[in-house]
Amino acid sequence: MKILVIHQVPYRKMSYHLGLDHDRHEVTYIGYPQRMADLPAELRCRRIELTEGEDLVEGVTARVSPRDGFEKLLSLSEFGILQAWHIRRHLGLAGPSLEQIERVRDKVSMKQALADSGIRHPRFEPAPAPCDALPWTGRTVIKPRQGASSEGVTLHDTAREALTAYWKLDDRLDFQLEEYIDGDILHIDGLVSDGTPGDLVVSRYINKPVEYLDGHVIASHQIPDPHGRFRHFAEQVVKALEIESGCVHLELFETAEGELVFLEIANRMGGAGVVNAHLGHTGVHLPSHEIAIRLGLERPAPAEPSGRYHGWLVVPGHHLGTRGHTITVPEAVRQHPAIDALHVLAPEQPLPDHITYHEWLVPVFIEASHADAGELAAFFRECARTITVEPAPAGG
Known part of the structure; x- marks a missing residue:
């Protein structure tokens, strides 16, 4: 099998060699210099290095094409799932739909998808109008719609304070407000x-x-x-x-x-x-x-x-x-x-x-x-x- 790997997670975390026979399959890794440098020297594979700072999707699609004959694409990073969707389209490979990806990447989409499931989730507001009040009054979280490791998350004592902080954000459309759950x-x-x-x-x-x-x-x-x-x-x-x-x-x-x-x-x-x-x-x-x-x-x-x-x-x-x-x-x-x-x-x-x-x-x-x-x-x-x-x- 001919496999393209978008290499974004440190190799020591993935240990690809434990799950992928590099002698049996034709494996190509592509990524930025710092990440590519952590591939074991003895690993049997093709290596394609992007230029530091260039857009990942543009960089990958400029270097590989459907003519390369890749049969599968692996992208196992939190941040590479959406990028992989664009690259799969470029290569003509099957994979999750954009809607499926949004349900596991976008914190608003995933809660909206639970609306009729009976699964309780925090009340949330993705885009309040300037004069709106939130449907709750207590402690409130502002968090990015996408991302990991709680980066960008802030906690506010009241919904009013959270709204005030929200309207000061330059990139507020990338955030949501969510009621605080005690537990x-x-x-x-x-x-x-x-x-x-x-x-x-x-x-x-x-x-x-x-x-x-x-x-x-x-x-x-x-x-x-x-x-x-x-x-x-x-x-x-x-x-x-x-x-x-x-x-x-x-x-x-x-x-x-x-x-x-x-x-x-x-x-x-x-x-x-x-x-x-x-x-x-x-x-x-x-x-x-x-x-x-x-x-x-x-x-x-x-x-x-x-x-x-x-x-x-x-x-x-x-x-x-x-x-x-x-x-x-x-x-x-x-x-x-x-x-x-x-x-x-x-x-x-x-x-x-x-x-x-x-x-x-x-x-x-x-x-x-x-x-x-x-x-x-x-x-x-x-x-x-x-x-x-x-x-x-x-x-x-």
């Missing part, structure tokens, strides 16, 4: 094949993704789903949004009363430590299985599950500036039996200047597991309480 945030990760979700794993966040923007630690740990309540919710969402294939990363609220409320969904694998946690708990390597599903290949045999609940914790550094820093990880954390991997930024490495969850860029990243989900959660809370990152004094 824990969970995420469900798995795979969809022929419209049927499977290999679903439920995890609960410690702190919320939006709090990570302000410098709070975020963690996630898997939890049991003995009665299938969360799995059933995910199945309903996948069916309502007509997701046909690939990874899904579904985020939802669980209120104090136990009600489940849809937050958003992405038709790609989750970030941070989701892939390794999922692999440990289920034996399923999400990227490899997604590649097989999207290419119509036989899925790899899963590894042996660990029999434990897995999770991850990230200590941010983007809010501290890039100058020197001091990281303190207590010895009790370093030696804890739940620890599977501990990544600590080297003193000579600068703190990240942007929001990231990559373990090789953040000050501290922990992967851990335990036979008891509650014990794992308690360990992560202790980590969040005791691990510190202090920037060097100005002028120091």
Whole structure:
């Protein structure tokens, strides 16, 4: 099979070689210089490098054509799904429709598609008129209609304050207003094949993704789903949004009363430590299985599950500036039996200047597991309480 890969996600996150036989198939990678540089030198493939800063769709379509004979296109990035639609049209390849893509990329379209499904979701307003009031009065979120990692999200104490902030935005049409839902945030990760979700794993966040923007630690740990309540919710969402294939990363609220409320969904694998946690708990390597599903290949045999609940914790550094820093990880954390991997930024490495969850860029990243989900959660809370990152004094 002749395959074109739009290479946007770091190779160490995708490990394409685990799911794609490069000796059996004719694989071409195309992408920007920084990303292409992380392809393993020994990987058998053709490589096409774009010019830094050029439009991805224009760059790809200028370099490949239907005459090249590509049979499949792989684009597994959150940000490449829409671009891939244009490139598939250029190459004459089948794939999801623009409407299907919007339902998993645009946070307004996905909630509109749930309108008659019976699935509760936050009330929202994509384009209020200048004199309109919102149909709720309390805490309100302004968030981009598209995007990931909670970038651009702001929280306001009242609907009136949110509207005032909304009208000050120059690019307000790219944003929506949404009522704040009070509750824990969970995420469900798995795979969809022929419209049927499977290999679903439920995890609960410690702190919320939006709090990570302000410098709070975020963690996630898997939890049991003995009665299938969360799995059933995910199945309903996948069916309502007509997701046909690939990874899904579904985020939802669980209120104090136990009600489940849809937050958003992405038709790609989750970030941070989701892939390794999922692999440990289920034996399923999400990227490899997604590649097989999207290419119509036989899925790899899963590894042996660990029999434990897995999770991850990230200590941010983007809010501290890039100058020197001091990281303190207590010895009790370093030696804890739940620890599977501990990544600590080297003193000579600068703190990240942007929001990231990559373990090789953040000050501290922990992967851990335990036979008891509650014990794992308690360990992560202790980590969040005791691990510190202090920037060097100005002028120091």
